[in-house]
Amino acid sequence: MMDAREQKIIDYIKTSGESSSGEIFDGIDLEVSYATLKRVISKLIADNYLISKGKGKGTKYALSPVYELIQPVDMDRYFEQEIDERIIRQEFNFSIIRDVLAKHSVFSQSELGKLESLQELFRQNLSKLSESEYKKEFERLAIDLSWKSSQIEGNTYSLLETERLIREKETAAGKTREEATMLLNHKEALDFIMENPDYLFPLSVQGIEDIHSMLVKDLAVERNLRKRRVGISGTNYRPLDNQFQIAEAVKDSCDVINDRPHIFEKALLTLALISYIQPFTDGNKRTARIVSNALLLHEKHCPLSFRTVDSMDYKKALLLFYEQNNISALKEIFISQFEFAVRTYF
Numbered sequence: 001m002m003d004a005r006e007q008k009i010i011d012y013i014k015t016s017g018e019s020s021s022g023e024i025f026d027g028i029d030l031e032v033s034y035a036t037l038k039r040v041i042s043k044l045i046a047d048n049y050l051i052s053k054g055k056g057k058g059t060k061y062a063l064s065p066v067y068e069l070i071q072p073v074d075m076d077r078y079f080e081q082e083i084d085e086r087i088i089r090q091e092f093n094f095s096i097i098r099d100v101l102a103k104h105s106v107f108s109q110s111e112l113g114k115l116e117s118l119q120e121l122f123r124q125n126l127s128k129l130s131e132s133e134y135k136k137e138f139e140r141l142a143i144d145l146s147w148k149s150s151q152i153e154g155n156t157y158s159l160l161e162t163e164r165l166i167r168e169k170e171t172a173a174g175k176t177r178e179e180a181t182m183l184l185n186h187k188e189a190l191d192f193i194m195e196n197p198d199y200l201f202p203l204s205v206q207g208i209e210d211i212h213s214m215l216v217k218d219l220a221v222e223r224n225l226r227k228r229r230v231g232i233s234g235t236n237y238r239p240l241d242n243q244f245q246i247a248e249a250v251k252d253s254c255d256v257i258n259d260r261p262h263i264f265e266k267a268l269l270t271l272a273l274i275s276y277i278q279p280f281t282d283g284n285k286r287t288a289r290i291v292s293n294a295l296l297l298h299e300k301h302c303p304l305s306f307r308t309v310d311s312m313d314y315k316k317a318l319l320l321f322y323e324q325n326n327i328s329a330l331k332e333i334f335i336s337q338f339e340f341a342v343r344t345y346f
Helices: 004-016 021-027 034-046 094-101 109-127 131-152 159-168 177-195 205-215 243-259 263-277 284-298 311-324 328-344
Strands: 050-053 060-063
Touching: 004 021, 004 034, 004 050, 004 060, 021 034, 034 050, 094 243, 094 263, 109 328, 131 159, 131 177, 131 284, 131 311, 159 177, 177 205, 177 284, 205 243, 205 284, 243 263, 263 284, 263 311, 263 328, 311 328
Parallel strands: none
Antiparallel strands: 050 060
16 A cells, blocks of 8 residues: 555645656655655656656656556445445456556566565575475365365365365265355366466467366356346446457457466456456456466466455455456455465475
8 A cells, every 4th residue: 555645645636637756845844855756756657656757957746657557445434335336447447458457567576576485485485395295285275276166156165075086086975066066166277277388378269268178178167258238236337249249359358368477467368357357257257367377387487376365355356356446456456365375385
């Protein structure tokens, strides 16, 4: 979250528009030196909240094109409002893909630095493992991911029951066949990705459809891109309902993801955009999590299990992206879960 000084500068520029450092210094009461103000502005630029225009004494500062996308949001306060009270973007926003995510990073320099440091720790840990030890650790993560990804979708298997099902093919008493199938499909998709690390590189509509087909096998879910409307519980956001626009949005997303320079951007945008588009009648969030991990594995980066994510927090983070095109909460989950995975597995 921003501190009070940073917020005052942002609020001033929101009201006044492009401003020089002198105008900002004179326009708000920060009780800091001019040199300190310049340092705070530099940090806001590094965090992608501001951009600078011009040079020397003519330099002015403005909100970054990604400010609305990444600005911190008080989630408790946001969701205090009921569905019909929230002012949201109800329609799908093509511009967020083509004009914002295609051209700007959603990570700050410090966030990328933290993720790269964690990845280096992962590399060091990996260098000490034999191939069999690595496969054992991946198996452990795959079980955790299969459980948590399914739990987010309402599956009632416990983690221990999931482990017993995957390792020993023993179903849990009182659970449905569909629940067991959902879990086993996750594991099958993860095994496929492990054995075929290049399958989703570069990312394509067909590749996403193939992973979705694995995840919904033997479940009453239509395969391939949907041709009818879907609704999302808990929000008034309406995904695209035209099959040609759906295909176009997925294709645009693949192009943007493939073009982004950092693997962390690719993985995070995959999580967000597949869920936002809702290209399938069901299984969208599951597909997003598995495809995102496939991209990380292709680049030899640590995959995420999402094991410690609260299911409701995850759903709220996605709702915030659907309704406000704000990725801050989902990004926070991504960073924390990458750190958890690096420090827990391998």
